[in-house]
Amino acid sequence: MMSRDNIERVRGVVRKEFIQIFRDPRLARVVFVAPVVQLLMFGYAVSTDVRFTASFLVDHDRTAASRRLVEALTSSEYFRIVGRSERPADLVRALERGSARVGIEIPAGYARDLHAPGGARVQLLFDGSNSNVALVARGYAEQIVRDHAIQLAGAADRQPVELRERAWFNPGLVSRNYNVPGVVGLLLLLLCMLLTSLAVVRERELGTLEQLMVSPLTPGELIAGKTIPFGLIAIVDLLIVMSVAVLWFRIPFVGNPLLVLLASVLYLFSGLGLGLLISTISKTQQEAFLSSFLVLMPTVLLSGFMFPVTSMPAVFQWFTLLNPVRHYLEIVRAVFLKGAGLSALWPQFVALALMGSSILWFASTRFHKTSR
Amino acid sequence: MAMLNRMRLGAVVRKEVLQLRRDTRSLILAFVLPIILLVLFGYAITWDVRHIRTAVVDYDRSPQSRDLLATLRASGYFDLVRELPRAADAAPAFERRDVQLVLVIPPDFSADLGAGRTARLQALVDGADANTATIVLAYAQGTVQAWSSRVLLRGTRLALPLTAESRVWFNEELVSRNMIVPGLVAVIIAIIASMLTSLTIAREWERGTMEQLAATPVTRIEVVAGKLIPYLVIGLTDVVMSSALGVALFKVPFRGDSALLIGLSFLFLCGALGLGMFISAVARSQVLATQLTLITTFLPAFLLSGFMFAIEVMPRPLQAVTYLVPARYFLVVTRGIFLKGVGLEVLWGEALLMVAFAAAGLALAVRNFRKEIA
Numbered sequence: 031m032m033s034r035d036n037i038e039r040v041r042g043v044v045r046k047e048f049i050q051i052f053r054d055p056r057l058a059r060v061v062f063v064a065p066v067v068q069l070l071m072f073g074y075a076v077s078t079d080v081r082f083t084a085s086f087l088v089d090h091d092r093t094a095a096s097r098r099l100v101e102a103l104t105s106s107e108y109f110r111i112v113g114r115s116e117r118p119a120d121l122v123r124a125l126e127r128g129s130a131r132v133g134i135e136i137p138a139g140y141a142r143d144l145h146a147p148g149g150a151r152v153q154l155l156f157d158g159s160n161s162n163v164a165l166v167a168r169g170y171a172e173q174i175v176r177d178h179a180i181q182l183a184g185a186a187d188r189q190p191v192e193l194r195e196r197a198w199f200n201p202g203l204v205s206r207n208y209n210v211p212g213v214v215g216l217l218l219l220l221l222c223m224l225l226t227s228l229a230v231v232r233e234r235e236l237g238t239l240e241q242l243m244v245s246p247l248t249p250g251e252l253i254a255g256k257t258i259p260f261g262l263i264a265i266v267d268l269l270i271v272m273s274v275a276v277l278w279f280r281i282p283f284v285g286n287p288l289l290v291l292l293a294s295v296l297y298l299f300s301g302l303g304l305g306l307l308i309s310t311i312s313k314t315q316q317e318a319f320l321s322s323f324l325v326l327m328p329t330v331l332l333s334g335f336m337f338p339v340t341s342m343p344a345v346f347q348w349f350t351l352l353n354p355v356r357h358y359l360e361i362v363r364a365v366f367l368k369g370a371g372l373s374a375l376w377p378q379f380v381a382l383a384l385m386g387s388s389i390l391w392f393a394s395t396r397f398h399k400t401s402r
Numbered sequence: 403m404a405m406l407n408r409m410r411l412g413a414v415v416r417k418e419v420l421q422l423r424r425d426t427r428s429l430i431l432a433f434v435l436p437i438i439l440l441v442l443f444g445y446a447i448t449w450d451v452r453h454i455r456t457a458v459v460d461y462d463r464s465p466q467s468r469d470l471l472a473t474l475r476a477s478g479y480f481d482l483v484r485e486l487p488r489a490a491d492a493a494p495a496f497e498r499r500d501v502q503l504v505l506v507i508p509p510d511f512s513a514d515l516g517a518g519r520t521a522r523l524q525a526l527v528d529g530a531d532a533n534t535a536t537i538v539l540a541y542a543q544g545t546v547q548a549w550s551s552r553v554l555l556r557g558t559r560l561a562l563p564l565t566a567e568s569r570v571w572f573n574e575e576l577v578s579r580n581m582i583v584p585g586l587v588a589v590i591i592a593i594i595a596s597m598l599t600s601l602t603i604a605r606e607w608e609r610g611t612m613e614q615l616a617a618t619p620v621t622r623i624e625v626v627a628g629k630l631i632p633y634l635v636i637g638l639t640d641v642v643m644s645s646a647l648g649v650a651l652f653k654v655p656f657r658g659d660s661a662l663l664i665g666l667s668f669l670f671l672c673g674a675l676g677l678g679m680f681i682s683a684v685a686r687s688q689v690l691a692t693q694l695t696l697i698t699t700f701l702p703a704f705l706l707s708g709f710m711f712a713i714e715v716m717p718r719p720l721q722a723v724t725y726l727v728p729a730r731y732f733l734v735v736t737r738g739i740f741l742k743g744v745g746l747e748v749l750w751g752e753a754l755l756m757v758a759f760a761a762a763g764l765a766l767a768v769r770n771f772r773k774e775i776a
Contacts, residue, residue: 195543
């Protein structure tokens with residue numbers, strides 16, 4: 031079906047497209063450097079750990095006993111005293127300003143009350159405007175106070191029950207090991223969709239698309255020529271990003287790299303198809319840019335990229351089944367962390383192949399119509 | 403020479419508005435994108451982990467082990483979905499992903515408790531999703547420790563000499579939406595502003611209309627101001643719209659002064675729009691402008707502003723970078739006004755930074771906008 035002429039003409043378009051991208055050396059640099067910058071940002075910024083929480087201390091008691099309580103709280107890595115004062119008003123101010131997220135107020139007579147029948151009380155205030163941090167910090171603080179109390183009571187120097195934790199597939203529970211492979215999915219989609227849609231719409235804006243139409247190129251050749259360059263760039267970016275993930279972030283890679291490559295190619299069909307689809311409905315590059323984000327945000331947020339699919343409402347969970355990003359992420363993570371093979375992952379591969387080919391098919395039929 | 407001629411400014415504004423009006427889709431998207439983000443973040447996405455699918459391997463089968471399991475069930479976090487006969491069955495259950503946590507109670511659990519030895523429980527968790535796994539383990543630890551303290555004090559006359567009184571301010575019920583929505587208002591404004599303007603000057607270069615603009619007597623300031631004003635209107639509408647939706651749809655409290663929010667949003671928008679135009683003027687090509695906007699504005703607003711990820715736990719160099727992210731300060735403003743109901747007496751520092759950001763953004767845009775054709 032593909033004659034030598036076909037291939038020759040496709041190669042012509044591909045060459046033209048590459049010349050256009052690399053004519054602007056800044057763009058060439060950005061296309062290869064931006065993914066690395068994004069990976070570094072995600073790798074370092076995305077963490078739900080709660081540590082070193084900024085805390086403000088008001089100690090009315092100022093005794094050895096109150097200092098021991100503060101030490102119990104801060105000797106863990108969870109709390110860090112950023113300010114202290116005698117006036118409760120300062121604590122209120124620190125929480126309002128956001129310079130502290132936790133307030134610790136130890137009442138006068140604390141040391142005395144420890145031996146009184148009712149016991150002593152310590153007041154803990156949490157800034158709920160970041161509910162994640164507040165929830166976890168409250169859990170830590172209460173547990174530390176309880177352990178301290180048990181120790182003071184002399185009941186035992188340890189709890190009678192100990193819970194030993196063991197995590198499968200990711201023993202250190204490094205959230206980076208989970209997030210970084212996920213970033214690969216985001217980057218590939220972003221790159222393919224944006225570059226493809228902008229490249230086509232740009233030609234339409236400048237009127238050079240008509241010139242291509244009157245050339246002997248068939249629509250299929252034009253589409254192939256327009257998408258292959260970005261597919262190739264995406265593959266190169268994939269290799270760069272994966273090397274950074276493994277060599278810099280030390281993400282364990284237990285599985286077969288060829289599986290990731292195969293999944294990526296299938297996944298690229300979806301990305302390139304979506305880019306093409308956006309180009310058929312956009313008149314200007316601004317429209318294409320905004321539309322790409324309109325597609326990107328829901329697909330990425332509803333993929334399990336940062337937010338677990340299992341915590342979503344049922345309707346959205348169903349929706350994620352139609353989302354290529356979800357299937358791609360499952361493959362990448364399973365191959366990276368669990369070393370899973372085709373026998374476990376074939377449903378995801380089939381889903382990716384089906385989605386990729388149908389999106390690409392739909393986009394190219396629309397492309398024929400709109401470009402005529 | 404007047405730098406700002408009212409008539410010429412009006413003409414540039416009119417041209418930009420005409421262009422926007424013709425480009426209906428962009429206009430619609432500028433209002434639809436915030437709504438979609440609000441709905442997604444408000445409804446679909448959550449880190450709140452509930453109904454943890456838990457399997458139990460109970461080798462002990464004693465009153466104590468049953469009491470512990472009842473406590474777990476009563477906590478509301480754990481759904482005890484099944485009992486496994488052996489701990490070795492955990493692995494296949496994890497691989498099928500129908501279980502998130504497996505709790506193993508050893509055969510000598512109650513005997514150890516009775517003899518005063520440490521009784522050891524084991525929690526196995528699917529660590530592939532480390533975020534969820536960390537939360538699951540934290541809940542498991544908390545519940546087991548609370549039960550353990552009860553066991554310790556049961557039968558003795560001991561009362562704990564110290565109790566913690568926890569109170570949460572500003573978001574008493576710890577609803578994550580109350581944290582997300584005000585933050586999202588800030589993030590939306592940051593990204594919409596930069597996305598709208600990042601292409602406006604690059605577009606003129608690409609289409610060659612910059613030459614036409616150069617041939618007219620308009621000054622640089624007039625062009626920048628003329629391009630700014632329509633987008634400013636869109637941006638402020640987005641602020642009002644998403645705040646109103648957040649309050650009406652998601653019942654997020656709004657305790658502060660709405661005029662202050664609009665005033666500070668105005669300043670922030672000036673800065674963000676100016677920055678977008680600066681990128682546009684420097685890039686001169688729309689593809690490049692989109693990529694630059696993505697790295698310099700879009701991702702930092704999401705990741706480095708403290709919107710979802712606490713800045714305290716980032717590595718030091720990255721923490722230093724966050725000081726350069728304007729959205730970080732604007733986020734303090736929106737959360738402060740929405741949830742804490744604070745005014746300028748607390749937010750004056752952020753307000754000054756907004757003024758500085760606006761001045762810097764606009765100055766950059768004007769300085770780098772060159773009419774002369776290279």
